[in-house]
Amino acid sequence: MTYLWDTSHIQPRADVVMPGETMPAVFWNAVKARGPNVWMRQKHLGIWRSWSWQQTGDAVREISHGLMALGFEPRDTASILSNTTIEWVLCDLAVLSAGGVSNGIYPTDAAEQVQYLCEDSRTTVLFVENDEQLDKALEVREALPLLRKIVVVDMDGLRDLDDPDVISLDALRALGREHHKTHPAAVEARVNALQPSDLAILVYTSGTTGKPKGAMHSHAGLVYTVRGYNTLIARSEADECMCFLPLCHIAERMGGEYFSLYTGAKLNFVENPETVPENVREIAPTVFTAVPRVWEKFYSGVMITLKEASGLQQLAYGWAIGVGQKVADLVMAKQPVPGSLKLQFKVARALVLNNVRKLIGIHRARFLVTGAAPISPDLVRWYLALGVPMLEVWGMTETCGASTGIPAERIKPGSIGPAAGYNEVRIAPDTGEILVRGPNVFMGYLNLPEKTAETIDADGWLHTGDVGVMDEEGFFRITDRMKDIIITAGGKNITPSELENELKFSPYVTDAVVIGDQRPYLTVIIMIDQENVEKYAQDHDVPFSNYASLTRSPEVQALIQTEIDRVNKKFARVEQIKKFFLLDTQLSAEDEELTPTMKLKRKLVQTKYAEQIDAMYR
Numbered sequence: 001m002t003y004l005w006d007t008s009h010i011q012p013r014a015d016v017v018m019p020g021e022t023m024p025a026v027f028w029n030a031v032k033a034r035g036p037n038v039w040m041r042q043k044h045l046g047i048w049r050s051w052s053w054q055q056t057g058d059a060v061r062e063i064s065h066g067l068m069a070l071g072f073e074p075r076d077t078a079s080i081l082s083n084t085t086i087e088w089v090l091c092d093l094a095v096l097s098a099g100g101v102s103n104g105i106y107p108t109d110a111a112e113q114v115q116y117l118c119e120d121s122r123t124t125v126l127f128v129e130n131d132e133q134l135d136k137a138l139e140v141r142e143a144l145p146l147l148r149k150i151v152v153v154d155m156d157g158l159r160d161l162d163d164p165d166v167i168s169l170d171a172l173r174a175l176g177r178e179h180h181k182t183h184p185a186a187v188e189a190r191v192n193a194l195q196p197s198d199l200a201i202l203v204y205t206s207g208t209t210g211k212p213k214g215a216m217h218s219h220a221g222l223v224y225t226v227r228g229y230n231t232l233i234a235r236s237e238a239d240e241c242m243c244f245l246p247l248c249h250i251a252e253r254m255g256g257e258y259f260s261l262y263t264g265a266k267l268n269f270v271e272n273p274e275t276v277p278e279n280v281r282e283i284a285p286t287v288f289t290a291v292p293r294v295w296e297k298f299y300s301g302v303m304i305t306l307k308e309a310s311g312l313q314q315l316a317y318g319w320a321i322g323v324g325q326k327v328a329d330l331v332m333a334k335q336p337v338p339g340s341l342k343l344q345f346k347v348a349r350a351l352v353l354n355n356v357r358k359l360i361g362i363h364r365a366r367f368l369v370t371g372a373a374p375i376s377p378d379l380v381r382w383y384l385a386l387g388v389p390m391l392e393v394w395g396m397t398e399t400c401g402a403s404t405g406i407p408a409e410r411i412k413p414g415s416i417g418p419a420a421g422y423n424e425v426r427i428a429p430d431t432g433e434i435l436v437r438g439p440n441v442f443m444g445y446l447n448l449p450e451k452t453a454e455t456i457d458a459d460g461w462l463h464t465g466d467v468g469v470m471d472e473e474g475f476f477r478i479t480d481r482m483k484d485i486i487i488t489a490g491g492k493n494i495t496p497s498e499l500e501n502e503l504k505f506s507p508y509v510t511d512a513v514v515i516g517d518q519r520p521y522l523t524v525i526i527m528i529d530q531e532n533v534e535k536y537a538q539d540h541d542v543p544f545s546n547y548a549s550l551t552r553s554p555e556v557q558a559l560i561q562t563e564i565d566r567v568n569k570k571f572a573r574v575e576q577i578k579k580f581f582l583l584d585t586q587l588s589a590e591d592e593e594l595t596p597t598m599k600l601k602r603k604l605v606q607t608k609y610a611e612q613i614d615a616m617y618r
Contacts, residue, residue: 004502008254009215011234012230012231012232012233012234012421012441013231013234013522014230014231014571016227017227017230017262017263017264018030018033018261018262018263018264018545019221019222021220021223022191022195022196022198022219022220022223023093023096023193023200023219023223023258023261024093024096024097024191024194024202025077025191025221026136026223026261026262027057027060027093027096027097027261028057028097028188028191030261030262030264031053031054031056032490034052034053034237034247034264034495035052036052036053036054036388037052037053037237037264037267037301038050038051038052038266039051039052039053039056039089039260039264039267040086040089040243040266040267040268041266041267041268041269042085042086042218042268042269043269043270043271043279043282044271046366047439051086053124056089056090056093059090059094059098059173060090060093060094061094061097061176061180061187062094062172062173062174062176062177062180063091063169063172063173063176063382064094064095064098064176064187064190064481065175065177065179065180065186066094066172066173066174066175066176066179066184066188067094067095067098067100067125067172067176068098068176068179068183068186068190069175069176069179070125070148070149070172070175071148072098072100072125073099073100074098074099074100074190074193074194075100075198075199075228076100076101076124076125076538077100077101077102077103077121077122077123077124077202077398078091078095078100078101078102078123078124078125078126078272079102079103079104079117079118079121079123079125079126079127080092080102080103080104080105080126080247080248081105081107081109081114081126081127081129081133081136081137082107082127082128082129082251083107083129083130083246083272083273084243084244084245084246084247084270085129085269086269087127087129087153087154087169088104088247089247090268091127091151091153091169092104092247092257095191096200096201097187097191098187098190099190099191099193099194099198101121101199101200101201101202102200102201102202103117103121103123103130103201103202103203103204103214103248104116104201104202104203104204104246104247104248104249104253105117105118105204105248106246106248107129107133107246108588109136109193110136111135111136111137111139111140112140113212114136114137114140115140115143115144116211116212116241116252117204117212117214118140118144118146118147119143119144120214120446121202121214121446121448123146123147123492124145124147124148124149125142125147125148125149125150125151126147126149126150126151127150127151127153127169128150128151128152128153128383129152129153129154130152130153130154130156130157131152131154131156131157131158132172132489132513133336134150134152134166137150137475138166138599139151140164141165142158145300147165149166149167150163150165150166151166151168151169151172152166152167152168152169153168153169154168155168163472165492165593168538176296177570194219196218196219196220196221196223196595197219197220198218198219199216199217199218199443200217200218200219200222201216201217201222201253202214202215202216202446203215203217203218203248203249203250203253203397205397213445213446213448213451214252214444214445214446214447214448215397215398215442215445215446216442216443216445217400217442217443217564218443219425220439221400221439221440221441221442221443222254222258222400223440224422224440225254225400225401225422225440226254226258226259226261226262227262227422228420228421228422228423228440228494228539229254229255229259229401229402230263231261231282231420231421231422232393232402232405232420232421233367233369233405233408233493234263235259235260235264235265235287235420236265237263237264237265237266237526238264238265238284238286239263239265239266239286239287240266240268240283240284240285240286240288240364241256241260241265241266241267241268241285241286241288241289242267242268242269242270242279242280242283242285242288242289243256243257243260243267243268243269243270244269244270244273244279245289245290245291246277248563249372250395250396250397250400251289251291251371251372251400251401252271254400254401254402254495255289255369255371255402256289257399260297262400265287265421265483267520268283268285270604276294277301277360277361278300280360280361280362281358281360281361282356282361283361284361284362284363284364284365285364285365286364286365287365287366287369288362288369289368289369289370289371289375290368290370291312291370291371291372292370292372292373292374292375292376292379292501292504293373293510293511293578293599295368295370295375295379295383295390296376296379296504296510297529298360298362298384299379299505299507300507300508300529300532301359301360302356302359302360303507304507304532304535305359306438307539312477316351317352318486319348319352320348320349320351320352320353320378321348321353321382321385321386323345323348324345324348324353324384324385324386324387325381325384325385326341327341327342327345327385328381328384328385330526330602331384331411332384332411332412338345340405345387353385353386353387356386357386357387357388361410362386362388365388367388367389367390367391367408368383368388368389368390368391369390369391369392369393370379370390370391370392370393371392371393371394371395371402373585373599374478374497374500374501375392375501376501376502376504376505377413377414378413378502378505379406379505380392380411380414381413381432384411384413387551389403389411390411391405391406391407391410391411391417392405392406392415392416392417393405393406393409393416393417393545394416394417394466394476394478396464397442398441398455398462398464399423399436399438399440399441399442399462399464400440400441400442403419403420403425403436403438403440404416404417404418404419404420404424404425404476405417405418405420410475410576412475414477415471415475415476416468416475416476416477416478417475418464418473418474418475418476418478419474419476420573422438422439422440423436423437423438423439423440423441424436424437424438425476426461426470427468427476428463429469432467432468432469432479433463433464433465433466433467433468434464434466434467434468434476434478435461435462435464436461436462437459437460437461437462440464441460442462444456448466465481466478466480466481467479467480467481478497479495479497480496480497481497483569483601484496484497486514486515486516486517486522487517488516488517488518488519488520488521488574489518489520491520494514494516494522494575496513496514496516497569498510498571499514499522499524499567499571499575499577500512500513500514500524502567502570503524503563503564503567506563506566507532508528508529508532508536508559508560508563509526509527509528509529509560509563510527510528510529510530511526511527511599511600512524512525512526512527512600513525513600513602513606514577515606515613515616519617520617521576521578522575522576522577522578523577523578523579523580523581523613523616523617524579524580524581524584525580525581525583525600525605525609525612525613526560526575526581526583527581527582527583527587527600528550528551528556528560528582528583530550532563532588533550533556533559534550535558536556537550537553537555537556540555542555542556544556547584547585547586548584548585551582551583551584552582552584556582557582560580560582561580564580565576578616579616581612581613581616583609583610592604592608593605593608
């Protein structure tokens with residue numbers, strides 16, 4: 001135990017918490033063991049509704065029987081086109097319980113992408129969230145001869161729909177209740193017939209280059225990995241988690257749904273992506289996993305609030321966060337914290353830091369987890385200074401999520417930690433590429449044996465495409481993606497992600513793409529944080545009529561230049577950014593420039609904005 005944070009309650013657990021060798025076997029054992037206990041909560045029309053394990057089991061059983069009544073066979077694929085909701089989990093577990101393969105589709109995907117994913121996965125049943133998603137399915141169903149039924153979760157606005165290919169989730173459950181009467185043991189039979197080696201889920205990569213690839217994960221891989229997660233950081237039934245990232249992404253599917261299913265930690269679903277900050281404060285999770293963009297947004301919110309605070313409040317914050325940083329630095333250096341500093345930190349917590357934590361909603365958090373993209377080390381240090389350990393994990397779709405993780409008692413900002421105990425990780429001596437091997441590594445890409453062979457070598461090592469280094473303690477650090485390293489016209493090797501992470505630490509920058517390969521100097525394309533920059537403009541009487549005019553205003557250009565100047569001071573002259581361009585279009589997940597996890601696609605951005613990039617070098 002340290003004075004800053006207590007790691008005694010987040011120690012790894014290697015025992016089997018819930019038995020079962022397939023995910024549905026684990027689920028049904030959990031229903032039996034935890035019956036009346038609350039597992040999930042979801043807010044609807046301002047009221048939180050709880051789902052016990054037994055209620056969840058009843059719903060999953062009905063949907064699973066409903067699928068069988070539709071002729072859904074073992075090894076058939078069902079896809080789920082929906083935002084992150086409890087119904088997503090119910091449908092997913094029902095498909096697995098029917099012996100099928102479950103596939104998720106991002107709700108932001110266009111109709112043609114839905115067609116490709118259903119076609120590639122050989123989907124026979126498609127679950128859609130609402131009328132908006134149904135429209136996409138209906139637009140492409142003629143091109144999907146294998147698609148037998150579309151199941152709609154929310155029928156608002158569709159009461160008069162009369163289509164033989166479409167059924168509501170409620171009607172499917174009713175069908176399932178009838179099927180259960182005549183086939184009472186059908187679900188148990190399907191679950192018992194499953195083999196651990198059977199394909200369980202498909203997780204499609206976001207397709208930053210080319211078409212998305214369907215990563216195949218077996219039941220054995222899923223069960224092995226969730227057990228492994230507990231050896232990184234243990235959870236229990238006493239924990240409260242938030243479920244808000246896309247469930248078709250490996251991070252929320254494994255770290256949210258399946259890990260909570262295994263450990264019994266409660267899953268709280270946000271109302272929608274826009275209400276995350278408000279819902280965090282309501283839920284006050286004890287364990288909080290998010291992507292860097294979320295942590296950056298919370299930090300930005302605090303910084304903006306601070307600018308509106310009184311002079312005395314700003315001074316108090318400056319002193320308190322300074323004390324927190326001193327304590328954090330000593331703890332990370334494994335040095336004793338003097339008694340006088342401990343006392344100062346107690347006062348800082350009571351007067352300021354606890355209020356900052358409550359403002360974000362992390363006042364009950366035992367620890368925070370960040371992953372899925374690089375994060376600024378300074379941002380990690382800021383959360384540590386608040387007194388909350390932030391643990392970075394690293395992994396990918398193909399490794400079933402986390403492959404390395406920072407131990408709570410040995411936090412190193414900028415590092416992704418040592419290899420998780422359940423897999424091997426090493427650096428390729430010739431290329432510096434990070435390689436992973438273990439039972440958590442995926443089965444391969446669906447319908448793409450050549451791509452699979454390119455990715456997993458003859459010795460079973462997965463080639464991740466990330467370049468990294470390992471220190472003397474066995475801690476890894478990502479330096480960049482193999483294909484993203486910049487070599488300037490002067491021959492200097494530059495790691496763009498380091499500069500980009502520093503820029504994203506600014507409350508006014510949401511994302512950045514550094515340019516400079518075979519160029520004389522570095523430039524950057526920046527996506528501004530609309531909310532914070534608009535507020536800056538309003539506070540400083542900067543006129544603007546729309547988003548584009550906001551990005552072009554001289555005052556906003558000067559504001560971003562100031563942020564670039566701040567970053568440039570941290571780097572050698574040859575690594576400094578000389579010019580920048582602000583994207584003048586307000587992007588959302590529907591736009592081709594962004595991945596479903598809201599990251600700018602480097603190659604696409606460089607191609608689409610080639611004219612603007614060339615202008616920065618003229």
